[in-house]
Amino acid sequence: MEMIEKHKTIDGNLFKKMFIKGTINLKNKYQEINNLNVFPIPDGDTGTNMQLTMMKGVEKLKKIKDKSIIKVTKVLSDALLFGSKGNSGVILSQFFSGIYDKINKLQKKNINISEFIDSLAYGYQKAYNSVIKPVEGTILTVLRESIEKTIKIKTKLKTIKETLQKLFQYAKISLENTPTLLPILKKSNVVDSGGAGFVSFLEGIVLYLDNNLLTKDKKEIKKVSSLQNYLNFSNKRHSLNIDNEDIKNIKYNYCTEFIFKIKKDNFNLKNKQKEFSQNKIGDSLILIKKDNLLKIHIHTNKPGYILSDLLQYGSLIKSKIDNMQEQKKIFSKKKEQKFFLITITSDKNIRKIFKDLQVDYIINQENPTIKFFQKIIKQEEMNNLIILPNNEKTLKTILKLKKNNPVHNIKILETNNIGQVYNALLAYDPKLDFEVNLKNMNKNIKKNKIIQILDNIHDTNTKQKLDEEKKFVAIFEKEKNYDTNLLSLVQKLLKKIINNKSKFLTIFYKKNDFIKNNLKEIEFFLEKYYKNLEIEKIENEKTSNFLYIFLLDEY
Structure with missing residues (x-):
C-alpha cells in the first residue's frame, strides 16, 4: 500500500x-x-x-x-x-x-x-x-x-x-x-x-x-x-x-442552467455579464466560458428570455429549469410530517454513524423488548414509525409490537444485520415524505448486495454439523458457503458479486487482531483485481456475531 x-x-x-x-x-x-x-x-x-x-x-x-x-x-x-x-x-x-x-x-x-x-x-x-x-x-x-x-x-x-x-x-x-x-x-x-x-x-x-x-x-x-x-x-x-414568509419572499422563481456551444466570434463574456446584471433579470448569476462552451446559472423569472438571447451565439446542448417555489414547498412539508426513524445498536461507533445519517432514535442495546419499544412510542408521541431491526430476533419482536399497536403506523424494514440497516439509511432523505422514504430505503436494500461472514458456531440457523473442515460460513442471498480458510471464502464470494458496474464497497469488520490481519489481505486482493473500487471500512466492537459484512453499492 x-x-x-x-x-x-x-x-x-x-x-x-x-x-x-x-x-x-x-x-x-x-x-x-x-x-x-x-x-x-x-x-x-x-x-x-x-x-x-x-x-x-x-x-x-x-x-x-x-x-x-x-x-x-x-x-x-x-x-x-x-x-x-x-x-x-x-x-x-x-x-x-x-x-x-x-x-x-x-x-x-x-x-x-x-x-x-x-x-x-x-x-x-x-x-x-x-x-x-x-x-x-x-x-x-x-x-x-x-x-x-x-x-x-x-x-x-x-x-x-x-x-x-x-x-x-x-x-x-x-x-x-x-x-x-x-x-x-x-x-x-x-x-x-x-x-x-x-x-x-x-x-x-x-x-x-x-x-x-x-x-x-x-x-x-x-x-x-x-x-x-x-x-x-x-x-x-x-x-x-425557515418560516413560510421566506417562501413568499422568493423574488425569482426559476433556477435556470444552460450550456451552449458557442459558434460565433462576436461573443464577449464581460459585456454579457454586465448586460444581464444591469437588466436585473435575476440574481445568483454565474456566467462562465471555457473554450467554445458557455455555461450560465441564474435565478430568474424569464428563463425563456435567457435562452433566446444566448441562442444567437450558438446551440443549446444542456438545460435545466427548476421551480424553486415548488421545491421549497416540498422541502417544507417535513415540518408537518410526524414520522420517526428508529435503529438498534449497542456499538458506540455505529451509533455515531447512525446519528450522522439522521436517525431520530438509536436504541443503545441489543434485542430490546416489546415494553421498551412501547415506552419509546409513548414518550416521543409519534404516530408514524420506521423501524430498522439489526437481527432476526429483534425483527420478530417488532412484528409483535406492530400487531399490538394498531393506532400507530409502524413500518418495518426487514433488515437482518447492521450492513442492511446502513444500506437502507443511505437512501433516507428527511425532506421526503413517509411513503417515499420507505420506497427508497426498500429499493436500496434490494438493489445493493450484502455478504455476511460468520464463525460457523455463530450461524445459529444452520443445521450443518460443526467441524474443522467447515469453520467459517458466508451468507449471500440466503445461500451458504463453508470453508476452513477465511480469506479463501471471502475472495470466492467477492468475485461472485463484484462486476464492472461496482463502485463502492463498505466493509464492516469485527474488532480483533485476527480479523484486522485478514482485512489487510482482503484489501490487497481488492486493490490488485478491482482498482476502480472505492473502499470504506467501518469497525465495530459489540454488534452481532459476524466477522465481516460486505456491502456492495451499485450506485
Whole structure:
C-alpha cells in the first residue's frame, strides 16, 4: 500500500485519490448539508447538487491512467464545468478550473507544497470572479479565508498532509463564522451549506492522508467527527426553521442552467455579464466560458428570455429549469410530517454513524423488548414509525409490537444485520415524505448486495454439523458457503458479486487482531483485481456475531 505520510509533492495520481476520497465523504454527508440550505434559496438541495457535481469528476478521473497533474486537473476541470449543478456546484467547478489554470502555467508533472497552495489561491479567485455579485458568508468566504490563512504559513509547511490538515482547520473556523456575515444564517441558526460541503470534502481528504483509506473507525472519529460535533449545531438546527414568509419572499422563481456551444466570434463574456446584471433579470448569476462552451446559472423569472438571447451565439446542448417555489414547498412539508426513524445498536461507533445519517432514535442495546419499544412510542408521541431491526430476533419482536399497536403506523424494514440497516439509511432523505422514504430505503436494500461472514458456531440457523473442515460460513442471498480458510471464502464470494458496474464497497469488520490481519489481505486482493473500487471500512466492537459484512453499492 502506497505510503503518503511524508509526501512533499503532488502528482496526478495523488491529486486524483485526494479528490475521490474527499468526494466520497461529501457524498456521505450530503443530507446533513441539505438540511443547512437557507441561502440563496431554502430549497434543501445544496448537498445533493455538490455531490452530484463532484461525482461527475470522479467518474472521469477513474478513466484516466496518466499521472501528470496537468492532465488530471484538466480532465477534472472539464468534467465539473459540464456536470456542475446548482450555485455551489458551479462555484466548485470554477474553483477547480482555477487550480488547473495555475498548474497548466507551471507545466510540471508534479508540484510542490508552495505551488499547490498557489493553485488553490488561483482557484478561489476564479470562483469569486465567476459570480457577478459575490456574497460573503458563503462557500466563497470559506474558500478565501481558509486558503489565505494557509498562504501565510506556507513556508512552515513540510508535507502535503500537514498542508491539508491546516487548510481543513482554517476552513472549519471560517465556516463557524459564516452566520456573523450572512443574516439569514444567523436567523435560521445554521452555518452556510455550501461551506459545510467544502469542509466535508476536506475532511475526507484528511481522513485519507491520515490512514490511506476513508474509514469511520473510532480512532478517526476522535480526530475528525461529524458535522454536528465539530460545528456545534444539532439536528434540530437546520433550514426547516425557515418560516413560510421566506417562501413568499422568493423574488425569482426559476433556477435556470444552460450550456451552449458557442459558434460565433462576436461573443464577449464581460459585456454579457454586465448586460444581464444591469437588466436585473435575476440574481445568483454565474456566467462562465471555457473554450467554445458557455455555461450560465441564474435565478430568474424569464428563463425563456435567457435562452433566446444566448441562442444567437450558438446551440443549446444542456438545460435545466427548476421551480424553486415548488421545491421549497416540498422541502417544507417535513415540518408537518410526524414520522420517526428508529435503529438498534449497542456499538458506540455505529451509533455515531447512525446519528450522522439522521436517525431520530438509536436504541443503545441489543434485542430490546416489546415494553421498551412501547415506552419509546409513548414518550416521543409519534404516530408514524420506521423501524430498522439489526437481527432476526429483534425483527420478530417488532412484528409483535406492530400487531399490538394498531393506532400507530409502524413500518418495518426487514433488515437482518447492521450492513442492511446502513444500506437502507443511505437512501433516507428527511425532506421526503413517509411513503417515499420507505420506497427508497426498500429499493436500496434490494438493489445493493450484502455478504455476511460468520464463525460457523455463530450461524445459529444452520443445521450443518460443526467441524474443522467447515469453520467459517458466508451468507449471500440466503445461500451458504463453508470453508476452513477465511480469506479463501471471502475472495470466492467477492468475485461472485463484484462486476464492472461496482463502485463502492463498505466493509464492516469485527474488532480483533485476527480479523484486522485478514482485512489487510482482503484489501490487497481488492486493490490488485478491482482498482476502480472505492473502499470504506467501518469497525465495530459489540454488534452481532459476524466477522465481516460486505456491502456492495451499485450506485
